[in-house]
Amino acid sequence: MTSLTSSKVRSVGYGWGVLVVAGAGSYYFAKRSINADREERAQAEEQRRQQRERMRVQEMVSRGTTAKAPHKSKRKEHAAAATGVADSLDPSQQVEGGDPAPVTHEQAEMAQRGKYEAAEPYRTRRGDKFS
Structure with missing residues (x-):
């Protein structure tokens, strides 16, 4: 056996x-x-x-235009704002230099998280019968 x-x-x-x-x-x-x-x-x-x-x-x-043109127009805008004198740029250059749709801090955070991810993690209530 x-x-x-x-x-x-x-x-x-x-x-x-x-x-x-x-x-x-x-x-x-x-x-x-x-x-x-x-x-x-x-x-x-x-x-x-x-x-x-x-x-x-x-x-x-x-x-x-070159890749550096928008940066130059930003500098001109900042210099004009600092001196108080408006620079005579054409509107297309002003749009290229500026941010067409400013993003808030909350929107930036949402872009980093996933589409279906909650804004804050789920926390159960105290006194739950299973805890």
Whole structure:
């Protein structure tokens, strides 16, 4: 009877060993695949970002302005505000230099949080029957 019991123990151990090795192998290959997909998406996003930047610069060059022009108009506006003298900039330059839609602190915080994330974490009331 002892030889029958030891063969059952060995077969169970062998089965578990095969299961663990198969699970580890599938985890390894799945993780490798997921990481490759993430890297592809990151590269594609970076290429899209670079393409948008090139298009933005190309558009600015075609308009005849440079990337530094809005910064110069901001400096002129700040200097004019400090001296109290209004500078005669055309309206398009004033709009480029200023922020068309100022963002409040609350809006900036909401942009950092997820779309469905609560403004503050949920806290249960004291005296709950399960606490």
